[in-house]
């Protein structure tokens with residue numbers, strides 16, 4: 001098997017330059033403690049921070065274009081502040097024209113999805129900021145936002161439920177919204193290219209001074225131990241920051257990342273497609289031949305769903321899985337562990353020529 005290099009990173013982080021509380025030194029230190037290789041900072045409508053290798057972590061600056069009510073957009077690989085606008089098309093186009101890549105942030109925040117896939121509005125009064133106009137086509141989608149998932153499932157109808165949600169925060173974080181996954185699949189069905197996805201933590205480490213001692217709600221370190229982007233690179237990350245930044249952002253641009261919740265289980269399975277000539281990770285265009293198979297190799301046993309053009313075509317419970325690919329189109333894998341969403345690959349794009 002060809003050697004690929006994997007790196008872990010957290011995306012969607014706020015510093016004290018917007019509504020977070022830490023600076024990049026404290027934040028990169030928290031990332032280092034959790035074993036992350038890179039972090040991508042996305043302050044609201046702000047871009048003026050240092051980047052580089054800080055505390056041994058690649059710190060990359062980006063921004064969250066943030067109108068007041070809706071349509072937040074994570075803009076990566078852009079070298080200037082792009083202002084918010086009431087019309088999301090304006091900044092979606094601006095990011096694209098600048099050579100950057102944007103991801104619709106927390107698109108279906110505000111809805112709880114039950115086991116049958118029905119959506120009902122969340123039960124608490126927290127302000128939610130969804131992506132309201134699904135006709136506007138982003139470059140990519142933040143399919144899983146840890147803080148939104150927590151806030152959507154928060155029941156603050158009494159102090160005990162509120163305390164439980166805070167103390168056992170990860171127990172109410174479930175999986176990406178099915179509404180968002182469906183939208184992402186639709187965007188992929190409409191496009192020949194891969195429309196990539198990322199996972200975000202939306203870390204703020206808010207400090208609340210309501211009581212005698214200030215309490216940090218969701219410290220950076222806690223957030224970094226949750227939704228993670230694991231990128232696959234053909235080469236090692238270089239020690240030259242500028243080059244390494246290009247390697248990381250390129251991987252994200254093409255969907256060479258899986259999105260997983262580190263808090264669920266400690267196992268990063270190998271998920272790849274092999275044809276007669278080569279081996280490919282997600283985010284690849286792959287020419288089909290009569291020996292094209294998808295493989296999953298894991299240490300733990302997972303509930304596996306294989307999706308083809310947005311439709312589940314196979315399910316299994318296993319640590320070792322093989323599926324023979326006979327048709328062109330987009331394939332992606334979802335893994336759950338003991339009933340909870342764990343890992344979501346970007347699509348593999350199967351083509352004839």
Ligand SMILES: [Zn+2]
Pocket residue numbers: 064066072105106129
């Ligand atoms: Zn936001």
Ligand SMILES: [Zn+2]
Pocket residue numbers: 012014064202
């Ligand atoms: Zn945010």
